[in-house]
Amino acid sequence: xxxxxAVTAVERHGEAVLLRMKAPEIASTANPGQFVHVLCGxxxxxxxxRPYSVFQAEGEECSILFKVAGAGSRWLAGRxxxxxxxxxxxxxxxxxQELLSGDxxxxxxxxxxAPLHFLALALREEGLECSLFWGMEKSSxxxxxxxxxxxxxxxxxxxxxxxxxxxxxxxxxxxxxxxxGFKAVCACGPxxxxxxxxxxxxxxxxxxxxxxxxxxxCGVGACQGCAVPVLDDPPGYRMACxxxxxxxxxxxxxxxxx
Amino acid sequence: MxxxxxxxxxRLASPVLAASGTFGRGTEYAGLVDxxxxxxxxxxxxxxRPCAGNPPPRLWETPSGMLNSVGxxxxxxxxxxRDDLPELLSWGLPVIANLAGFSMEEYVETARILGEAQSLxxxxxxxxxxNVKRGGIQFGADPxxxxxxxxxVREVTALPLLVKLSPRVSDLGKMAKEVAAAGADGLSLVxxxxxxxxxxxxxxxxxxxxxxxxxxxxLHPLAxxxxxxxxxxxxxxxLACGGVASWEDAVExxxxxxxxxxxxxxxxxxxxxxxxxxxGLEAYLHRKGLGHIGQLVGRVSI
Numbered sequence: 001x002x003x004x005x006a007v008t009a010v011e012r013h014g015e016a017v018l019l020r021m022k023a024p025e026i027a028s029t030a031n032p033g034q035f036v037h038v039l040c041g042x043x044x045x046x047x048x049x050r051p052y053s054v055f056q057a058e059g060e061e062c063s064i065l066f067k068v069a070g071a072g073s074r075w076l077a078g079r080x081x082x083x084x085x086x087x088x089x090x091x092x093x094x095x096x097q098e099l100l101s102g103d104x105x106x107x108x109x110x111x112x113x114a115p116l117h118f119l120a121l122a123l124r125e126e127g128l129e130c131s132l133f134w135g136m137e138k139s140s141x142x143x144x145x146x147x148x149x150x151x152x153x154x155x156x157x158x159x160x161x162x163x164x165x166x167x168x169x170x171x172x173x174x175x176x177x178x179x180x181g182f183k184a185v186c187a188c189g190p191x192x193x194x195x196x197x198x199x200x201x202x203x204x205x206x207x208x209x210x211x212x213x214x215x216x217x218c219g220v221g222a223c224q225g226c227a228v229p230v231l232d233d234p235p236g237y238r239m240a241c242x243x244x245x246x247x248x249x250x251x252x253x254x255x256x257x258x
Numbered sequence: 259m260x261x262x263x264x265x266x267x268x269r270l271a272s273p274v275l276a277a278s279g280t281f282g283r284g285t286e287y288a289g290l291v292d293x294x295x296x297x298x299x300x301x302x303x304x305x306x307r308p309c310a311g312n313p314p315p316r317l318w319e320t321p322s323g324m325l326n327s328v329g330x331x332x333x334x335x336x337x338x339x340r341d342d343l344p345e346l347l348s349w350g351l352p353v354i355a356n357l358a359g360f361s362m363e364e365y366v367e368t369a370r371i372l373g374e375a376q377s378l379x380x381x382x383x384x385x386x387x388x389n390v391k392r393g394g395i396q397f398g399a400d401p402x403x404x405x406x407x408x409x410x411v412r413e414v415t416a417l418p419l420l421v422k423l424s425p426r427v428s429d430l431g432k433m434a435k436e437v438a439a440a441g442a443d444g445l446s447l448v449x450x451x452x453x454x455x456x457x458x459x460x461x462x463x464x465x466x467x468x469x470x471x472x473x474x475x476x477l478h479p480l481a482x483x484x485x486x487x488x489x490x491x492x493x494x495x496x497l498a499c500g501g502v503a504s505w506e507d508a509v510e511x512x513x514x515x516x517x518x519x520x521x522x523x524x525x526x527x528x529x530x531x532x533x534x535x536x537x538g539l540e541a542y543l544h545r546k547g548l549g550h551i552g553q554l555v556g557r558v559s560i
Contacts, residue, residue: 002290002529039527045322047474047527088290088529215317217324217526220290222282224302224328225317236310237331242286256313 001025002088007079008061013143016067016111017077024060026089032119033094033211033246036064037219039086040072050076051216051241053115053188054090065114065145091219095119095186095209095246097126104130105182107170107197109189110141115211115246116188117149131182132156135170135189139163171196179204186246187211191257198249208249214240229256260543261536261551263297265495265518266418266444268352268379272297273539273551274508274532277499277522278356278382278422279303279328284345287529295533298352300520301342303384304372306364308334313466318455323474323501324523325453327467330358330387335368339375352379354420357411358387365397366410373415381417382497383408383442386424386449387471398424398449401436412441420497422446425484431491438492445488446497446520448481474523477501482510489515489556503531505538512554 005021012018026036037049050072052064068074079085094115104123106116113134123130132155136142139159146157146164157165158173166173171193179185179200187197188211201208214226221242230238231253238244263273278300281287311331318325332338338355346353355372359365365383372381385398385407397407408421421437423430425448434445450471455464463469481500489496498516502508503524511519524531539551548554 045475046319047322047324047523048317048319049527086528215315215319217317217326217523218280218282218286219526220282220286222286223280223326223526224282224311224331225326227311227314227316227328227331229314234310237314 002086005085005087007081007083007085009081010077010079013145014141016065016142016145018055018063018065018145019076019079020061020063021085021087022060023062023087023089026087027057027060027062030054030057030062030090031094032097032122033115034090034092035245036062036087036089037091037216038064038076041075042086044075046072048217049088049219051091051219053211053245054118055114056118056121065111065117067111088219092241092245093243095211096248097122099207099209100128100184100186102128103181103183104128105174105179105185106130106132107174107185107187107189108132108134109170109193110136112188112190112211113142113149114188116186119186120149133158133170133174135159135173135193137161169193171200174200179206182206184209194249195254195257198254201249209246210249210252211246212240212244214245216241229253260549261539263518263551265497266380266420268298268354268418270297270352270518272532272536273518274535275300275354275497275518275520276525276532277520278384280522280525283342284349287525290529291525292530292533293349293351295530295536296349296351297518298354298379299346299349300354300382301338301346301356302332303330303356303358303387304332304335304338304368305330305358305360306335306368308332308337315464315466316470318464318470320455320472321476323472323476325455325465325470325472326450327465327470329467335371339371343375343377347377353377354380354382356382356384356422358384362407362410365407366414369411370414373417378417380420381411381415382420382422382446383411384422384449386422399427401427401429401433404433405436405440408437408440408442418443420444420446422449423488424449425451425480430484430487434488434492434494438494442494444495444497445492446499447488448477448484448500451477451480473501475501475503478507482514485511485516486514486558502535503527505535505542508535508539509542509554512551513556513558515556517555
């Protein structure tokens, strides 16, 4: 579905931007892990939309969380309340919630928190227990967001500079705490983090679902650009936009990830 | 009716087509693209056997353009005819199959099988894909080789045959003439330009396949020149492709000799681009006091 979505709030949280938009048709149908494809500048030299995981969908609004990483996100961060966005969504396949029955560990790296936040809200609504592990460079990266999320579920932070929570990576935090008590893990973050987490979960025998980040063009599965290697026979690719961005980690060919 | 046209014997209600590789299997854009703007659909590249495609990353955005190195990922001719073609046909529009191969024999065999598909409106012979190590562009680099391939394919199919040319040849006019003499019914140009981008932090190429093809508005003036050159060399109808994102871009293509245009990269940004182009073309023709799109073709004044 494509629509004009009016920006209803642009909040700064440290270096991240939480942008809310009025998009009733998207908010009412989006599942955790799905994304919206946003046109960043209608008269600009940037030819492609930008995909953002849904951070929250409630009532008539949905929101996205992002850091300024280039010209597209810089444009988006400069929007004001009342501005219109050209948005396609919800797109992709989200977390397989039917596989989650409680005691879920949610593992986020940086802005990878976005789909996991949405998932945490959905799991809480179902009365399922989940714990959040969130890694970031430094405590100021996301302002007061970690505190807000801490109220949502049991939360543990890891910062590389030790300015809040445990010092080091979120993987280090997980290894120290142990994954033993969890029945499933859902994660989103840098690919290296997801790869390490996959090995950890494999060792512990805990099923892992990951939301992968890939550059996208069409966002709907037409252009075959956002290829993710899978363990098919013969080895092939699935599309992050249509078949994912959430995949069971055991289906991915981690040795061939780009 | 002012926009209805004919391309190599294929009747089109609109001169705006969906370019190869950008419209998927036909299901993806349902509800996002209005068929009212489209004159036809060109399928993604079809090969005889399934093709896995290139390793990721396959995309990189550049100023006013993008690089791709998809590498002909497709399920092969069997899957295309069984699963994809019915979906593409359900749009109620002419469907042209983009045919690629890795050897002369594969091209010919795939063309023969496609030729038996009654519901297809034509074949776009892809001799210009820059994203495979063998095949593809190899057949489009040398006029003699291209002509031999076209002649062999011509033998096995009666379907209208468009040949998609690479912009990367020293004499496009000569290439067009040879391909025309070998039996092509029309020409399609241009394919993406071979291109590359490098990550200056990691010193690695942005694309897993190292190089890719440039598409998008950055390509448009290069494509306009190519179409103009070819239109001046041969009498075959031309389907113009290359950075067409607006009705103004389309008008330019008609003026230098195109009979129809294909929209590719612009679909990713705005799936309603074909409809916007059609509306813009109609208004333009009215403003110029013209009754039919054909009155623009080749009218560039030099």
